[in-house]
Amino acid sequence: MTFDPGQLGQSKADLAERLREMRKRAGRTQVWLAKRCNISQTKLSNIETARITPGIVDVELILRALDAPQELVAEVTALARLANTEWQGKRSSWRRGLEKRQAELAGLEKEAEKLRYFLPAMVTGLLATPEYIRASLDHSPVDTSKTVARKLERQAVLYDTAKQFTFLLTEQAVRWEIVPPSALAVQIDRIASLSHLPNVRIGVIPLGVPVSRGPMNTFTVYDQRLATVETFTGRIVFQDARDITEHLEVFALYERHALFGNEARSLLTQWAQSCRP
Structure with missing residues (x-):
């Protein structure tokens, strides 16, 4: 079908x-x-x-x-x-108000215990600085001030040690310049800082690492019950166990190629330094 x-x-x-x-x-x-x-x-x-x-x-x-x-x-x-699949169009989100979408995400994060984020293109709001968040919303044809505030509020969930977070970012996602170089350096520093949290694992996949599968979409998996996939025009929500399992398998593939801990922080430090004069 x-x-x-x-x-x-x-x-x-x-x-x-x-x-x-x-x-x-x-x-x-x-x-x-x-x-x-x-x-x-x-x-x-x-x-x-x-x-x-x-x-x-x-x-x-x-x-x-x-x-x-x-x-x-x-x-x-x-x-x-x-x-068992839901489509959430971007235009519909604009009409309802982007801050309502933030409330929905906060609800998903509250219910889940193990959250996995695959980020091939940009940094997610949970890891982002205020300046980065504002820049990422520049294309939205609505007032984004409330959305920025809600995204920053949501970041408190990272400090809930009952939850486990794994973020996988490609080098492109980390270094994509939607903010000026000096602001990007601060953004990269924040990612490195958050990687020290005991319940947060941040992996980076540098360019040049051979991976057999191309990074097609940003996606998030909440426990083993729901997966969301981002597209240019909206968001697909999967609840079928087979779709969720496939996204977990894709996540595991990229996880095996990612650098974590001190190796990841060393790379992040180099990338941040390259943004500074």
């Missing part, structure tokens, strides 16, 4: 309708199907009315119980995967 952001909102209703139709065509009641799938009848009812979105495992159990043909299994499984 081709990914189309415009389909995402409708896919949940389509999935619910398809599962309901399949059960009725098979001549089965909700009570019978719920028992066969070892789920409550209330949950099955909520699935069939699109009040909740079933995970891939639930969908596979239902399809197996209904003895669905293979071609239908493939179609409905693809629909379920689409239903």
Whole structure:
């Protein structure tokens, strides 16, 4: 099934309708199907009315119980995967107010215990200086003053030692000059400083390191339950376990090629010095 952001909102209703139709065509009641799938009848009812979105495992159990043909299994499984994906367009974020997006991110960070950030292009707000944050929002056609403040407030989460953070940055991300060289030096110094926090691991991947897979997108994985991927026009939120697992595997690949600890700080110091006159 081709990914189309415009389909995402409708896919949940389509999935619910398809599962309901399949059960009725098979001549089965909700009570019978719920028992066969070892789920409550209330949950099955909520699935069939699109009040909740079933995970891939639930969908596979239902399809197996209904003895669905293979071609239908493939179609409905693809629909379920689409239903577990959310599109958040950039223009929609602008209309709602960028500070609301910061509140959503703060909520995700509050709930998660292990957070992984892959940053191939720019520094994320959690690691950024105020000047860097303001420069990164220059393209936004809205008032960004509240967003800058909220991004800075969010940085307090780094000091919560109950959480573990891993940031992977390419050399391009660290050295991308969206601020003047003197300000970039301060930004790089901040990254090096935060790497001393006991619950924060910061890895850098210098140019010239051979990696078999190109760094296509910025992405974040929250525990093993959700992954967000940044694009130019918006953000994709994955909740399908297979999508999350694949992003964890990509993250692990780059993690194996990154430098951490004193080696990373030594490189960061060199890059910061190169920005100073």
